[in-house]
Amino acid sequence: MKSNLVRCMIILVALSGALLLAACAPASTPTTAPLPTTIAPTTAPTAPPTLSAAGLTEVTVVMGYIPDVQFAPWYVAEKKGYFNAEGLKVKFTWGFEVDGIKLVGANQADFALLGGDQVIQARAQDIPLVYVANFYNGFPSSVFSLKEKNIKTPKDLVGKKVGLPAFWGANYTGWRALLYGAGIKESDVTVQDIGFAQVAALTQGIVDAAVGYSNNEPVQLALAGKEINVIQVADFSKLVGIGLVTNEKTVAEKPQLAQKMVRAFLRGLQDTIANPQDALAISVQNLPEAGGQNLPKTEAVLKASIKLWTSPRLGYVDPADWAASAKFMKDAGFIKSDIDVTKAYTNMFLQ
Numbered sequence: 118m119k120s121n122l123v124r125c126m127i128i129l130v131a132l133s134g135a136l137l138l139a140a141c142a143p144a145s146t147p148t149t150a151p152l153p154t155t156i157a158p159t160t161a162p163t164a165p166p167t168l169s170a171a172g173l174t175e176v177t178v179v180m181g182y183i184p185d186v187q188f189a190p191w192y193v194a195e196k197k198g199y200f201n202a203e204g205l206k207v208k209f210t211w212g213f214e215v216d217g218i219k220l221v222g223a224n225q226a227d228f229a230l231l232g233g234d235q236v237i238q239a240r241a242q243d244i245p246l247v248y249v250a251n252f253y254n255g256f257p258s259s260v261f262s263l264k265e266k267n268i269k270t271p272k273d274l275v276g277k278k279v280g281l282p283a284f285w286g287a288n289y290t291g292w293r294a295l296l297y298g299a300g301i302k303e304s305d306v307t308v309q310d311i312g313f314a315q316v317a318a319l320t321q322g323i324v325d326a327a328v329g330y331s332n333n334e335p336v337q338l339a340l341a342g343k344e345i346n347v348i349q350v351a352d353f354s355k356l357v358g359i360g361l362v363t364n365e366k367t368v369a370e371k372p373q374l375a376q377k378m379v380r381a382f383l384r385g386l387q388d389t390i391a392n393p394q395d396a397l398a399i400s401v402q403n404l405p406e407a408g409g410q411n412l413p414k415t416e417a418v419l420k421a422s423i424k425l426w427t428s429p430r431l432g433y434v435d436p437a438d439w440a441a442s443a444k445f446m447k448d449a450g451f452i453k454s455d456i457d458v459t460k461a462y463t464n465m466f467l468q
Contacts, residue, residue: 172204173201173204173205173206174204174205174206174374175205175206175208176200176205176206176207176208176227176228176374176378177207177208177210177220177226177227177228178191178207178208178209178210178226178227178228178229178230178361179210179212179216179217179220179221179226179228179229179230180209180210180211180212180229180230181211181212181213181214181216181217181229181230181231182211182213183211184209184211184403184404185404185407185418186397186400186404186407186415186418186419186422187332187418187419187422188209188400189389189396189397189399189400189419189422190252190382190385190386190388190389190396190426191207191209191382191385192385192396192399192400192402192403193385193388193389193395193396193399193400194381194382194384194385194386194388195207195385196399196402197384197385197388199380199381199382199384199385200381202381203377203378203380203381204377205377205378205381207378210226214229214231214232214235214286214287216229217229217230217231217362218231218235218239218244218246221246221362221363221364222239222244222245222246222364224364224366224367227363227367227374227378228361228362228363228378229361229362229363230252230359230360230361230362231246231248231359231360231362232256232287232290232356232357232358232359232360233248233356233357233358233359233360233434233438233439233442233461233462234256234287234290234356234357234442234446234451235287236248236357236362236461236462237442237443237446237451237452237456237458237461238446238451238452240456240458240460240461241446241452241453241454241456245364245365245366246362246363246364246461247362247363247364247365247367247368247460247461247462247463248357248360248361248362248434248461248462248463249360249361249362249363249368249375249378249379249462249463249466250360250361250379250382250383250432250466250467251357251358251360251361251428251431251432251433251434252358252359252360252361252382252386252426253358253359253360253425253426254351254358254425254426254427254428255349255350255351255358255425256287256291256294256350256351256354256356256357256358257287257291257330257331257332257350257351257358257359257425258287258288258290258291258292258294258295258328258329258330258331258350259291259328259329259330259331259335259347259348259349259350260274260279260292260295260326260327260328260347260348260350261315261319261326261327261328261329261331261334261335261338261345261346261347261348262319262325262326262327262345262346263319263320263338263343263344263345263346264343264344264345264346265344266325266326266346267346268325268326268346268348269346269348270299270348271295271296271298271299271301271348271353272299272301274301274305274306274325274326274348275301275305275306276305276306277306277307277325277326278306278307278308278309278323278324278325278326279292279306279307279308279309279324279325279326279327279328280308280309280310280311280315280318280319280323280324280326280327280328281308281309281310281311281327281328282310282311282312282313282315282328282329283310283312284308284310287330288328288329288330289328290356290451291328291350291354291356292308292328292350293449293451294350294353294354294356294445294449295348295350295353295354297354297445297448297449298350298353298354298445299353309323309324311323311324311327315327315328315329315334316334316337316338316341319338320338320343331347331349331421331425332418332421332422332424332425333418335347335421336414336417336418336421337414339417340413340414340417354441354445355435355437355438355441355442356438356441356442356445357434357438357439357442357462358425360432360434361378361379361382363375363378365460368463372465372466375466376466379432379466379467380466380468382432383431383432383467386426386431386432387431389423389426390423390426390427390431393419393420393423396419397415397416397419400415400419401415430467432464432466432467433464433467434462434464436459436462439458439459439461439462440458442458443455443456443458443461
C-alpha cells in the first residue's frame with residue numbers, strides 16, 4: 118500500500134505546507150503525526166443530503182492512501198449495486214489519514230477509513246469522530262524478518278535493530294503497542310527510520326526486522342522467494358484496527374444514512390471474503406495496473422487482506438477493546454488525558 122508513489126505524494130504535500138511537513142523531517146525523538154488542530158466540533162447546521170440525477174443520495178468517503186486491492190470490499194459493493202440498493206451514490210476520495218480526520222471532523226465529508234487509534238487521538242482534541250463499523254479485525258501492523266534472523270516472538274527483538282517507515286503514523290503506533298503488550302522497554306530495541314524501504318532494508322542487512330502492514334511488505338518478500346517470520350501486532354494488542362468513521366452530527370441527525378452505509382459496506386465485505394476470486398476480478402476492473410504481470414501480487418495481497426478482515430461478527434468491535442486501546446494510548450503518551458471512549462464508537466448500526 119505504501120509505494121514509491123506514496124512517498125512522492127508525501128513530499129509534495131510537505132512542500133505545499135500541508136500538515137505532514139513536520140512528519141517528513143528527520144526526528145531525533147519518536148513523535149506522532151499531528152492531528153488537525155484548527156477543527157472545532159461540528160456546530161454548523163447539517164446540510165440536507167445532496168441528491169444525484171437518479172435520486173440517489175451522494176455520499177463521500179475519504180479512503181486514504183491510493184486506490185488498491187486492499188479496498189476490494191468497496192469495489193465489490195459498488196459493482197454489485199449494494200450502495201445503489203440503499204439509495205446511495207458513493208464518491209471515493211484518496212489522500213492521507215489526516216485528510217479524513219479533518220474533513221469528517223468538520224462535517225465536510227460523510228465518512229472516512231481510519232484506525233481506532235486515530236479516532237481516540239482526534240477525540241482527545243475535541244474532534245467529534247465516531248467509529249461505526251470495523252473493517253480490519255485487529256491492528257494490521259506487523260514486525261517481519263528474514264527467517265535466518267530467528268526472530269519469532271517480541272522477546273527476540275531485544276538487542277536487535279528494527280526499521281520503521283517513520284516515527285509517526287499507524288506503523289509507529291502499532292510498534293509501540295507491540296512493545297507495550299509484550300512488556301518490552303523501548304530502550305531494549307534499537308529503532309531506525311528507514312522510510313518505506315522495508316524490503317530493501319531487510320534484504321540488504323541494514324536492519325534485523327522491519328515494521329509494516331502484514332498484507333504489504335511481508336507479501337512482497339514471500340513472492341520474492343524469501344522465507345520470513347512475521348509477528349502480528351494484533352496477537353499482543355487489542356488496539357482497534359481500521360474502520361468506517363463518521364461524526365457525531367451524522368449519527369445524531371442522519372442515523373439512517375449511517376445505517377445504509379454500514380449495511381452496504383458489510384455486504385461488500387462479506388462477499389469479498391466469501392468469493393475472493395470474484396472480488397479479485399472486480400478489483401482489477403477498477404485497477405487495470407493490478408492485472409497482467411502484477412496479478413499474482415494482487416491476488417496474494419488480497420488473500421492476506423482477507424485474513425485481516427475476517428471476524429466472527431463483521432463490523433463489530435468489543436467495547437473492551439476500545440477501553441484497552443484508550444488505556445494504551447494514554448499510557449504511551451499519544452493522548453494527555455482520559456477520554457470518554459464510549460463516545461468514540463457505536464455498534465448500533467450493525468445487524
